[in-house]
Amino acid sequence: MNSESQPSQQTTRVKANAILAEVDAQPTIVNVAKASRKLAALSDTLAKVSLRIGCLSSFTFDPLKPFLELQGLRAGMAIEAYVAPYGQIEQQLIDASSDLAAFRPDVVLLAVRLQDVCPALYEAFNALTADAATQSEPARPRAGSSVSEPARPRAGSSALVDDWITRLRSALLTFRQHLTARVLIQNYDMPAFPAAGIADPRSPVSQCATITRANEALTELAGSIENAHVMDYEGLVSRHGRRDWQDPRTALFARIPIAPEHYWHLAGFYVRHIRPLYGLSKKVLVLDADNTLWGGVVGDVGLDGIALGHDYPGNAFVAFQKRVLELYHRGVILCLASKNEPGAVEEVFDKHPDMVLRAEHFAATRINWDPKPQNIRQMAADLNLGIDSFVFVDDSAVECELMRTALPDVLSVTLPSDPARLPGVIESLDCFDQWTISAEDRKRGRLYRSQVERSELQAATVDMPTFYRQLEMRMTVFVDHAAHVARASQMTNRTNQFNMHTIRCSEDDIRRFMEADDHHVVTLVLKDRFGDNGVVGLAVVRMARTEWVLHMFLMSCRVLGRTVEQTFVGWLAEQARKAGAKRLSAEFLPTAKNKPFVGFYQERGFTAAEADGDARQWVWDLTDAETAPPDWIDVIAASPDDAS
Amino acid sequence: MDNSRKLRSTISAILGVPEDQITDDLSSETVDTWDSLNHINLISAIEQEFGVTLATDDLADSQSVRKLKALLADRGIEVKAIANSE
Incomplete structure (x- = not known):
């Protein structure tokens, strides 16, 4: 490591982070295009991992490419993307000399919409079920039975799904024979307006149930292919609202079904699934105390004066703490960094009846008047974790700005001033993801806490063998x-x-x-x-x-x-x-x-x-x-x- | 940012043409990067920047700065003439 190059590299990183934060706040096509030009030459400096991503899609994927690259950079990846012509899914997978294979991808994204590969399922569902029902009549054995059975789903809609899943399975199996790239497959979203209207849930052949079954089949298929995973695209679309997720004009004009205002969300969704595969997920959440864990400044208003309890705004902070505790149980390591007298904060943890988080949930705590970057550096050393695995959450824009300047590798999140919006901030953090949550994760917080206790023991002893024996x-x-x-x-x-x-x-x-x-x-x-x-x-x-x-x-x-x-x-x-x-x-x-x-x-x-x-x-x-x-x-x- | 600046900045960002080279006469005939894909991207970008929805019927054959300005004018947005430099 060249010590001379460090300050300028840090300045570059600070500037790049500012550009990326601006885009994230307003991810328009223009802002993304401008930021891409500014950052293009810096991606190798900024990224920790370089990745080749092959994109196979059933729609025009090209406009998403700069969005994908920028979202990648935010997560520490320099992405080089190959976008196959739309609709080329099976041929690119099967052919060992396809453009995709020649590209030698590390990851293949399968951005396939069921609307595109089984259009009848979305556009002609009622006709399909009607046909299937009548077709199955003559085939029914013995006219003697007078009870007519409900239409068998297998005959129409499900046959389409089965056919597609079977084709995809053989394409992926063939692909696996010549490439080891990880395959990420997005699942299928529900129609915003089911074909049978309000009757869909009770219909013998429900459109939504058919798509749910297709998603189950896809999950099962991914489980049977090495290094293949399903991404919950259906969940993404529902989070953002089904109806406005699509733009009929770009869809009909240029086969770009996704509305431009969602390009950024969709690219972020793909990156969110890729980053844990390359060790780029964050591990530690550092929280401020005043106006973060509770409302008000405990040093000023005292234990009884802080907002924390059953009614607004106290319930917003309780809800915030509950979301944080959920992260803890998922394996995220919690730390506390507060400018306060230690006694005042400890009293809240010990005595406040509505505290959800307890002292034992925090692997490291720094309550003092030192600059917070210094405290985070110290905690990173104590926990033996890289500074770039830290996320810092504070209500003070000044503290966050200081952190962004001093430690650009830390992800700093400024909380909104409206307490009601606090829980949503934690829920929408997409940087802690892991593909699976193991038993290890569920007790990680405890493990790291013991480690800090061990360091304290080390401080009290003299020679190492004695320490080791203890x-x-x-x-x-x-x-x-x-x-x-x-x-x-x-x-x-x-x-x-x-x-x-x-x-x-x-x-x-x-x-x-x-x-x-x-x-x-x-x-x-x-x-x-x-x-x-x-x-x-x-x-x-x-x-x-x-x-x-x-x-x-x-x-x-x-x-x-x-x-x-x-x-x-x-x-x-x-x-x-x-x-x-x-x-x-x-x-x-x-x-x-x-x-x-x-x-x-x-x-x-x-x-x-x-x-x-x-x-x-x-x-x-x-x-x-x-x-x-x-x-x-x-x-x-x-x-x-x-x-x- | 006045409307003329805003339109030039948008076109420049999408097509990669320097702002000072963008005039009313610029069209898909004269700019290589103005292909059908970038055209739809440009339309979406203009809609985002100006906060309007342009008339769908005229989108396809509006592949020049002059025609884009006419589409904006239909939505009540006047953009000054853009001559060579100002």
Whole structure:
């Protein structure tokens, strides 16, 4: 890192963020076009990840492209998009030499509307059901039965859906044979005005029910294709209002069904689904206290004077806190940064009967008069998390502006002054998303809180071994443990710092490694006197006769600096030696964020071999290697049928 | 921003033509980037910037600055003549 280039890079980032914020406030076609021109040359400086996105759509997708690129930049991605001519879905997927395949996409967006591939379902639904009903009459066996059955859905509308899903399935299966790109498929939206009017819900062949079934079939289809996921487009359209989501003029004129004022929302929707796949989701929510968690300034009005309770405006703050607590239970880490006397804030947490959030929900708290950027920097260090995973929420425009200038990597959100609008701000944050929520996520807040307690213990002790022994660490190592698949995949997507080369893996990727004869997936669970840290280490090893290769090696940052990483790689080396291998080799690829990994191999006894491009190869000669664990960690190998 | 400035700024943003080169005579005949896709984008952008809905019937054959101004005039928005520089 060049220290001279830092100030100017920071200025660039601050300016770029301001441009992006302006667009977000007024995402018109003109503002997006102007911002794209201004930022085009900067995208590599601003982005953390470069991505190639192939867009297959059943409508004209081109106007969305600049919107997609800008939304990508907001999330830290430099997007290069290929837009196939509209309507080319199956041919682009199937043909191994298609333009899409030649583009070598990292992600393929399937922006297909059911309106376009099964138009009768939306435009002629009543006729379709009527036809199906009459057609099925003659086919009905034996005239003797006088009771006429209701029309079977399968005959008309559902046959159309089945046909499309079947075609899509074979196209995707063929695609999978030649490309590994992740596939994101949008599901199908309901008609704003069902064909049967108010009778639709009770109709034997309901249009909305038919589309719901199509969405279920799509979800099932995505589940059967590796690295394919469904995006809830139906939910997006309903959030923004079905009727005005479409613009009949651009639809009929240019096959652009989406109204221009929604381009930004649609592009943001796609990006929201992509960012968690590349470790770009935020992790920490830092909250102000006065006029954020409650109304009023507690230092001025006292415990009884703040607005928090059953009636307006107090109920707005209760509702706000409830939304925040929901994020906590989803795995978002909460912090508090307040300019106050500590006693005043602590009293509210301890004594106010209507507080929803409790002191134990916060992993770190800074109540002082220091500048907030300084406090956030400190919290990032204590929690061992990157500053760019932080979101800062404050009612003060001044505090937010200071944060944007001092720490442009932090996402700063200024709260509206109308308390009634506060809960909506938290609900609409789209930066914390993860594709799945694991058991780990549900207790993350507690885990990080224990970590801060551990740092406090460290502060009170002198020598490290004594500190390590006080932790009473016990690590359990699992080999190819199916119950850890989701967590292992998630670790590859979330871990940026202690990670040898930051390869991201889907659950299917992990499963494939587990099933391969020459690979093992090893997961590490760490317990200590403060609690269960859960799965915090992951290694994927490839085994040959004389050499084992560490294909992947990463650790959750919250357990670093406790010799667990050295012990883990020692254990792996010992298994290699027992299996007759002479060497354990590994590589290191420096990224912007994995500095904590630098020096790890060397300290552990590896020697540097040749560099391969940017990656450096390391080898540990196992002949005399010291692999035994330190006396302060108990190492247990889980038996295959152990529960996690 | 007066209407003339606003129209030029909009056209410039969508078509990538410098503002000072935008005159009443500019049309899809003379500008490469003024294709059918950008035309519909331009119409949508003008509607957003001026807060109006233009008459659908005339959209397709309004591929010149002069004709766009006529569409705006139909909606009561007068745009001064745009000559070469001002």
